[in-house]
Amino acid sequence: MTFETSTMTKDPILKVEHLSMRFGGLMAINDFSFEAARGDITALIGPNGAGKTTVFNCITGFYKPTMGMITLRQRSGKEYLLERLPDFEITKQAKVARTFQNIRMFSGLTVLENLLVAQHNKLMQASGYTLLGLFGFPAYRQASKESIELARHWLEKASLIDRADDPAGDLPYGAQRRLEIARAMCTGPELLCLDEPAAGLNPRESLALNQLLQEIRRDTGTSILLIEHDMSVVMEISDHVVVLEYGQKISDGNPDFVKHDPKVIAAYLGVEDEEVEEVIEEIEEIESEQGGINP
Numbered sequence: 686m687t688f689e690t691s692t693m694t695k696d697p698i699l700k701v702e703h704l705s706m707r708f709g710g711l712m713a714i715n716d717f718s719f720e721a722a723r724g725d726i727t728a729l730i731g732p733n734g735a736g737k738t739t740v741f742n743c744i745t746g747f748y749k750p751t752m753g754m755i756t757l758r759q760r761s762g763k764e765y766l767l768e769r770l771p772d773f774e775i776t777k778q779a780k781v782a783r784t785f786q787n788i789r790m791f792s793g794l795t796v797l798e799n800l801l802v803a804q805h806n807k808l809m810q811a812s813g814y815t816l817l818g819l820f821g822f823p824a825y826r827q828a829s830k831e832s833i834e835l836a837r838h839w840l841e842k843a844s845l846i847d848r849a850d851d852p853a854g855d856l857p858y859g860a861q862r863r864l865e866i867a868r869a870m871c872t873g874p875e876l877l878c879l880d881e882p883a884a885g886l887n888p889r890e891s892l893a894l895n896q897l898l899q900e901i902r903r904d905t906g907t908s909i910l911l912i913e914h915d916m917s918v919v920m921e922i923s924d925h926v927v928v929l930e931y932g933q934k935i936s937d938g939n940p941d942f943v944k945h946d947p948k949v950i951a952a953y954l955g956v957e958d959e960e961v962e963e964v965i966e967e968i969e970e971i972e973s974e975q976g977g978i979n980p
């Protein structure tokens with residue numbers, strides 16, 4: 686289950702090139718390009734309505750972009766042009782998993798059952814897609830055993846093992862968010878896309894989320910792309926931050942670079958360019974007093 690960090694390369698797993706998305710008269714994304722490195726946690730941030738979810742929806746196949754190329758390169762070297770694939774193939778073949786801004790799970794099923802449902806494709810394949818296969822094939826029995834083991838593994842990682850037999854809908858909000866991530870991990874993704882995973886979490890739940898994501902990166906080498914408004918999460922766990930404003934990229938670099946970038950500060954605070962220097966000075970003062978800032 687562990688990934689050899691020594692074999693981890695910094696080649697891009699995802700390349701988004703000249704992406705544009707038009708909704709009628711609105712150009713929601715305009716000639717947007719960025720790369721996410723394999724094994725990194727890359728954060729996509731920006732003010733409300735900047736276009737972050739639209740970019741996610743293009744990557745995961747919910748929208749077909751008006752223009753542009755989205756290339757996913759797996760560890761094996763196999764490449765997929767995501768803008769040409771239907772969404773189910775993006776999950777199944779290209780191995781991109783996602784979670785949503787609003788939690789989506791089977792709340793009447795148990796926590797464990799939610800993770801087994803996520804492995805449905807693998808189990809059906811092992812059954813040979815026949816009823817007889819479901820009952821008779823040793824391959825199915827083996828796959829079924831492996832699915833339960835994988836589910837238990839991710840329940841432990843997400844600190845949910847004690848709740849395995851409870852209905853998913855009974856879990857507290859932060860635990861439901863971790864369940865969504867555990868469920869996505871059960872599909873064995875190469876790229877995990879998380880849409881605002883920290884939304885609505887209290888500080889303790891937020892810390893548990895940070896730890897889970899860092900563990901996923903460290904132990905599996907899975908690349909993570911996340912949209913997040915909570916800057917404490919972004920700055921704490923990201924290797925790379927890309928900033929969008931009005932559908933265009935305004936900054937791209939490591940968290941330290943981005944949080945001091947005048948363009949980012951101006952975008953978040955809505956101040957004029959000439960006021961930015963003044964604001965940076967104020968922020969630096971606060972930073973030296975408190976030991977950390979958010980743009």
Ligand SMILES: Nc1ncnc2c1ncn2[C@@H]1O[C@H](COP(=O)(O)OP(=O)(O)OP(=O)(O)O)[C@@H](O)[C@H]1O
Nearest residue numbers: 708709711713731732733734735736737738739740
């Ligand atoms: N299906 C759609 N049809 C029409 N306009 C849309 C659609 N989806 C998004 N938009 C518009 O595209 C722009 C970007 O929206 P998007 O949801 O991608 O921004 P966001 O950065 O994710 O915002 P937030 O942080 O508030 O979630 C907005 O002006 C939004 O109203």
